[in-house]
Amino acid sequence: MDVTIAIDCMGGDFGPSVTLPAAYRFLQSDPHASVILVGLPEVEAAVGREKPRFGERLRFQAASETVGMDEAVASALRVKKDSSMRVAIGLVKDGQAQAAVSAGNTGALMAISRFVLKTLPGIDRPAIATTLPTMAGYTYVLDLGANVDCEPQHLLQFGIMGAMLFSAVEHKERPSVGLLNIGEEDIKGNEVVKQAGELLKGSGLNFYGNVEGDDIYKGTTDVVVCDGFVGNVLLKTSEGLARMLATFLREEFGRNIFTKLAALFALPALNAFRKRVDPGRYNGASLLGLRGIVVKSHGSADNFAFTKALERAAEEARNRLVERISERMAQHKPQTTAQ
């Protein structure tokens, strides 16, 4: 199926030096995809040189400004009305593209997406979902920081959106949904989580019940739902732990001439291990609950990782993610009003 992705090519730590080659790589591997690169006018010449290879599948759209990685959301949203980020999202709004991808500032991307695209009926708050590798495959976790003080119905909506995302991207009809909780028996969960559990039980989703922190990497359920505070902490804690373990491993192999020699022998296994847990493979967090598809790439994504985010966006568009969420929410409405 033909699909067009709008790319904010100024976003991320490396800007066009990563986003352009990734876009070409993506076009090469996906012959039914087109891209609209949105960037400052000076980027156009570079893009023009690749036009002969891709023809109409590669277009450029100029924007007059960019959103800084640490820029205040208010400024990005209210002042920079012609930023590459905003123009890319506008292309989704206008129907010229089916998805937008940016490696820029997450807060700004969410705020602009929400302002330009609006939320779907029944969705109070959009959420951010990411994919984590597990012992069993992948688990999709949401929310990752867009919503801090959540009500039970928000967690329910995250469950619905997460399930629709999983079914769209992983092609599984009724993915299992777990609610992140803690296990101490007498103090199980806080009030919001308890009530969210009741709502999820009655939701018609394939609700597994409560899961605990260690269930995420076990891969106990396809989707794990939590509030944005907890999701953000668990994601960043995981990043920090993985980095520390990698450093320790490197240090132990670098300790002396014998361990360095051993590292040489161990290189194939160590590289296979590194590749397996490379977060670039799972790059691309989905902004869910909007009237359009927006994917956030990690700011430090390289060429390979940014391509993964583009593939994710194309997959979501081709599998009608927005329509799935919207249809499921429409079905769901009478239930939420009834309780």
Next chain:
Amino acid sequence: MDVTIAIDCMGGDFGPSVTLPAAYRFLQSDPHASVILVGLPEVEAAVGREKPRFGERLRFQAASETVGMDEAVASALRVKKDSSMRVAIGLVKDGQAQAAVSAGNTGALMAISRFVLKTLPGIDRPAIATTLPTMAGYTYVLDLGANVDCEPQHLLQFGIMGAMLFSAVEHKERPSVGLLNIGEEDIKGNEVVKQAGELLKGSGLNFYGNVEGDDIYKGTTDVVVCDGFVGNVLLKTSEGLARMLATFLREEFGRNIFTKLAALFALPALNAFRKRVDPGRYNGASLLGLRGIVVKSHGSADNFAFTKALERAAEEARNRLVERISERMAQHKPQTTAQ
């Protein structure tokens, strides 16, 4: 300094088969320590055989029942009034021991400790703190699950207790305290965390400010404060991730004859790595805010790890942890009332 530790020798996944040898190992390495082993009468004979080695430093106290690892807290607290766990804590209450250690059911241990020992003046809720290894050394994180719905003043109290624990055990006068938060600029933190930040700023502690999930393993601060829900999730998520990475590493080295050979060469480095991140080295979570010292060992602790929990308890007792918290809270009282 002489110190006596009361040990619930029935607790944990392995009971006396771990707790007894660990107790002997502890007595051997610490000539100024004594232990009172609390267990079912049938354990006494085994303990008796070791009496000649340790004399008065090794005592046995019988209890008529045990608390199950999955037993309901209510039953452990209200029905089993002569459990090994309760008798051990009672010895602290009576002043016969300066600390109690158990590898049993956390919920029951907290409930019984609270009921028997009571909380210190000014402490609304006791907390559980653990030590995590970091790039820089160790970080103490609390709360880990005793308190789910926290108010700002509870987080402040956790900060005070955590700082006193760190200074008692790590011998650093003014340990830095970080408040766990999330970084998305427009949605920074929830209301409770924001208010807790204000309280911590005015507390006189060496308050670093907000930290994020990845700061924990970076070792940005000596102490990290969060509510029990977040703390429990981050700890269990870390356990799950570490287990997954270890499994993947093992799988990659086990893939074929070449990688297996490489693993043989790499064994010294891999073992050094494993030892460095062995959670047994940091075994022993502290129950804080009580009128006595109680340390919880991991249920699956082995001989080595359980010894670490005993050492932790002795260190806390010798460095007057309870008095430190109590004195700091007394100092602090006028400030909290003033705000």
